[in-house]
């Protein structure tokens with residue numbers, strides 16, 4: 001297994017980032033990651049008073065995938081997410097959706113005990129996920145705090161153990177990097193942080209040639225979702241939905257109107273996050289529905 005240590009960090013997804021390792025399709029990689037604050041918060045006395053999106057959410061990597069070329073799709077299957085000892089959260093004036101209402105800067109530190117977290121008296125199950133994961137864009141570098149067509153800071157709760165994430169390859173070698181693990185996060189991530197943690201992630205990478213898979217997209221045990229990031233929820237919703245319609249036309253034999261009606265009946269338009277420099281929405285469809293329409297129409 002290829003081991004990628006966390007002293008190999010980037011703050012931008014950039015085609016010019018030198019790769020820290022090379023992997024082949026089918027390889028298992030283990031990334032060691034910092035939390036989104038580069039492991040600088042240790043106690044509740046460590047306060048975060050401003051967020052500079054160019055110095056937050058470091059990603060470990062990038063890894064060069066042999067044979068990856070622009071136009072391919074990189075499938076990343078998340079085998080395991082190993083949490084660090086604690087999660088941290090922050091609240092401060094101007095942070096997140098209700099930042100105008102926040103009057104006091106606070107840090108919360110929450111020990112991770114086996115499979116649970118205790119938040120203010122509630123025992124929450126760990127819902128471990130990856131906040132930042134992406135390839136390098138062909139154009140200008142994108143800060144790791146910003147999501148986009150290349151992936152990045154999508155903060156999607158479906159990017160979890162057992163899921164396969166499909167990312168575009170835009171440059172030779174793809175240049176996969178990831179970080180910003182969460183022990184738990186609610187859809188929307190409204191206060192600007194999930195329960196941020198350091199940790200380790202084991203993934204298997206696979207290169208897919210000649211495919212109509214939309215990217216980024218994620219498949220879990222029971223759901224397929226197309227993700228889209230844009231400057232408003234409306235625009236991100238439009239494009240996530242339009243891409244899912246096109247995918248159903250291409251792979252399930254449905255007409256535009258049939259796919260449109262199916263998503264209106266059985267799809268789920270959901271928010272990933274609305275607090276990063278671009279917001280991320282997803283259109284989900286149950287795998288059982290997808291398989292049934294394929295079986296009937298193809």
Ligand code: CA
Nearest residue numbers: 131153155180
């Ligand atoms: Ca994030």
Ligand code: CA
Nearest residue numbers: 036131180194
């Ligand atoms: Ca985060």
